[in-house]
Amino acid sequence: xxKLHSALxxxxxxxxxxxxxxxxxxxxxxxxxxxxxxxxxxxxxGIPFSDPVADGPVIQQAHQRALAAGGGVAAxxxxxxxxxxxxxxxxxxxxxxxxLLAYGMESFAEDALAAGADGVLVLDLPPEEEPxxxxxxxxxxxxxxxxxxxxxxxxxxxxxxKLARGFVYVVSRAGITGTHAGxxxxxxxxxxxxxxxxxxxxxxxxxxxxxxxxxxxxKAAECAVVGSALVETLAACPAAxxxxxxxxxxAGLLRCQNGSDVSKEMxx
Amino acid sequence: MPFDLMxxxxxxxxxxxxxxxxxxxxxxxxxxxxxxxxWGDASFRLSFTSLLADYSGRPTPLTLARRxxxxxxxxxxxLKREDLGHTGSHKINNAIGQALLAKRxxxxxxxxxxxxxxxxxxxxxxxxLLGLDCTVYMGHVDMARQAPNVARMRLxxxxxxxxxxxxxxxxxxxxxxxxxWAARPSDTYYLLGSALGPRPxxxxxxxxxxxxxxEARRQFLAAEGRLPEAAVACVGxxxxxxxxxxxxxHDRDVKLVGVEAGGEGPEPGRHAARFSGxxxxxxxxxxxxxxQDAEGxxxxxxSVAAGLDYPAVGPEHSHLFRSxxxxxxxxxxxxxxxAFRRLSALEGIIPALESAHAVAWVMEHGAATFGxxxxxxVNLSGRGDKDMGNVGG
Numbered sequence: 057x058x059k060l061h062s063a064l065x066x067x068x069x070x071x072x073x074x075x076x077x078x079x080x081x082x083x084x085x086x087x088x089x090x091x092x093x094x095x096x097x098x099x100x101x102g103i104p105f106s107d108p109v110a111d112g113p114v115i116q117q118a119h120q121r122a123l124a125a126g127g128g129v130a131a132x133x134x135x136x137x138x139x140x141x142x143x144x145x146x147x148x149x150x151x152x153x154x155x156l157l158a159y160g161m162e163s164f165a166e167d168a169l170a171a172g173a174d175g176v177l178v179l180d181l182p183p184e185e186e187p188x189x190x191x192x193x194x195x196x197x198x199x200x201x202x203x204x205x206x207x208x209x210x211x212x213x214x215x216x217x218k219l220a221r222g223f224v225y226v227v228s229r230a231g232i233t234g235t236h237a238g239x240x241x242x243x244x245x246x247x248x249x250x251x252x253x254x255x256x257x258x259x260x261x262x263x264x265x266x267x268x269x270x271x272x273x274x275k276a277a278e279c280a281v282v283g284s285a286l287v288e289t290l291a292a293c294p295a296a297x298x299x300x301x302x303x304x305x306x307a308g309l310l311r312c313q314n315g316s317d318v319s320k321e322m323x324x
Numbered sequence: 325m326p327f328d329l330m331x332x333x334x335x336x337x338x339x340x341x342x343x344x345x346x347x348x349x350x351x352x353x354x355x356x357x358x359x360x361x362x363w364g365d366a367s368f369r370l371s372f373t374s375l376l377a378d379y380s381g382r383p384t385p386l387t388l389a390r391r392x393x394x395x396x397x398x399x400x401x402x403l404k405r406e407d408l409g410h411t412g413s414h415k416i417n418n419a420i421g422q423a424l425l426a427k428r429x430x431x432x433x434x435x436x437x438x439x440x441x442x443x444x445x446x447x448x449x450x451x452x453l454l455g456l457d458c459t460v461y462m463g464h465v466d467m468a469r470q471a472p473n474v475a476r477m478r479l480x481x482x483x484x485x486x487x488x489x490x491x492x493x494x495x496x497x498x499x500x501x502x503x504x505w506a507a508r509p510s511d512t513y514y515l516l517g518s519a520l521g522p523r524p525x526x527x528x529x530x531x532x533x534x535x536x537x538x539e540a541r542r543q544f545l546a547a548e549g550r551l552p553e554a555a556v557a558c559v560g561x562x563x564x565x566x567x568x569x570x571x572x573x574h575d576r577d578v579k580l581v582g583v584e585a586g587g588e589g590p591e592p593g594r595h596a597a598r599f600s601g602x603x604x605x606x607x608x609x610x611x612x613x614x615x616q617d618a619e620g621x622x623x624x625x626x627s628v629a630a631g632l633d634y635p636a637v638g639p640e641h642s643h644l645f646r647s648x649x650x651x652x653x654x655x656x657x658x659x660x661x662x663a664f665r666r667l668s669a670l671e672g673i674i675p676a677l678e679s680a681h682a683v684a685w686v687m688e689h690g691a692a693t694f695g696x697x698x699x700x701x702v703n704l705s706g707r708g709d710k711d712m713g714n715v716g717g
Contacts, residue, residue: 106490107499107607107608109345109503109506123621128619128620154616154621157329157605158617180345181343182342189327205346207351212349227346230509
């Protein structure tokens with residue numbers, strides 16, 4: 057069982073997403089450390105890309121700010137190194153394919169591992185197209201993270217289940233990041249179907265914004281992923297308060313485990 | 325192990341593929357099988373060819389441009405007149421084919437991206453004809469420079485979604501169309517306008533555009549009793565070029581020349597010449613030549629022709645480039661503008677600024693490349709009315 061797998065296996069987990077270097081390397085580090093202070097079970101770190109087609113407006117803007125601050129693969133790996141030195145929380149790299157191709161798929165795997173990353177999710181690299189790289193990653197101890205979306209067939213999920221390590225990223229609804237739809241119907245049913253094919257923890261993301269979303273996800277899955285709502289909140293807060301804002305935001309979402317309403321606290 | 329994408333065979337040599345987020349995999353798989361099934365059905369093909377003939381006015385003529393031939397120092401320059409098809413460009417061929425397919429698949433809502441507006445107009449036109457809801461994504465910069473086409477689309481009943489992200493041109497319009505499709509894959513059909521994007525688009529768009537080359541080859545043989553020395557077309561995404569080239573791929577003596585947008589000059593960000601300034605990469609779901617920096621970030625582009633102003637190229641062109649079957653070159657904005665005026669004055673034909681790139685290359689380099697006795701075929705992919713506001717008189 058990998059470190060990521062065991063970090064999420066016990067459930068009631070929250071995995072925040074942040075874009076590396078947004079809006080600067082130091083500001084990103086502040087927010088990431090704040091999210092960990094708040095109790096994040098793992099952290100997703102997005103590598104900035106010029107054309108993030110799976111992302112909604114909030115994360116698109118984060119990518120633009122990060123690129124303007126010199127973000128990219130090399131800068132992201134530097135930040136992973138800094139985070140790893142500061143804490144033991146598992147770190148998952150979230151990326152589009154083209155920056156990895158430019159860096160070199162093999163060098164990326166080596167350098168990400170050396171920097172201290174625990175998993176890699178490539179948004180636009182489906183199992184049908186991947187050049188044997190996922191197995192290579194798994195063999196080196198870097199978890200390849202794969203996705204299931206509402207329209208993924210059982211046959212295709214079989215392939216996902218075979219290659220995936222760490223956890224399965226379950227896209228709660230069709231669309232791009234940041235779309236608020238509330239908890240999607242039939243998630244319980246869908247997850248029990250996935251569990252019959254794959255023993256990994258399930259992390260549900262896309263459209264998670266409120267403590268109600270998180271609570272609903274925890275009824276069916278080990279982990280909720282929150283991205284746009286956090287990135288938006290941080291974008292609106294003063295630089296000096298980023299760490300505390302991120303901490304409060306994550307802690308607020310986690311506390312809904314006990315049924316307390318934290319929506320007021322979360323509103324910037 | 326380097327895990328180089330160049331090492332693995334795909335649709336066109338190593339190029340092509342389906343590099344998309346998971347949410348788009350199922351719709352693309354569904355689209356591919358629907359297309360294969362439809363194209364194998366004689367009744368579908370009959371509906372397609374009937375609309376091409378009765379609605380769009382095919383076959384389009386092949387015109388011997390006598391004064392242009394003389395001015396170019398060539399024995400003959402023939403123009404394949406896609407400007408004379410309904411809506412004024414070759415884009416109507418693909419729009420008819422895909423809209424018929426959408427209808428057959430039971431989709432009720434069409435989305436499209438457009439750069440110059442010609443694909444948007446063609447899509448809006450066919451949606452009006454077939455009673456389909458139509459939304460067109462268009463960069464705000466392109467909306468300003470191709471205003472006549474924006475007005476046409478609105479008149480035809482399409483909704484225009486302005487895209488202000490990034491450079492506000494074709495690349496961003498494709499990004500938004502992909503995001504829209506990912507959100508509503510069940511009722512929505514993405515009518516992609518060029519021979520790019522994930523499988524099956526490059527092959528499907530080529531199939532619907534191959535009528536250009538089939539007609540032109542037949543017409544050229546009838547006119548000259550032989551094949552041309554060269555077939556020349558402008559290349560943005562590359563649909564008009566692949567439509568023309570596809571009929572000549574096995575005619576080894578016919579040279580194929582693709583003309584890209586040289587923009588303002590060869591510096592990164594100032595042009596859209598993918599083969600001289602780019603390298604293989606993945607954008608919009610396909611592995612192909614791409615203008616990118618050392619970190620794999622996509623570069624901005626520049627061209628006076630909105631339809632060529634795009635950082636990637638259709639994957640089959642990358643294969644033709646690597647295999648040497650076709651050669652790719654570019655002309656800059658000023659040359660294209662000069663050819664726009666020259667063709668208008670010499671032949672009474674106002675070309676689209678995109679097509680003017682192909683004309684410009686033939687005028688400037690045709691005789692030197694192929695000799696004064698050469699007979700050259702040029703795809704005049706569209707008419708230039710849309711460009712009058714920019715170019716003036």
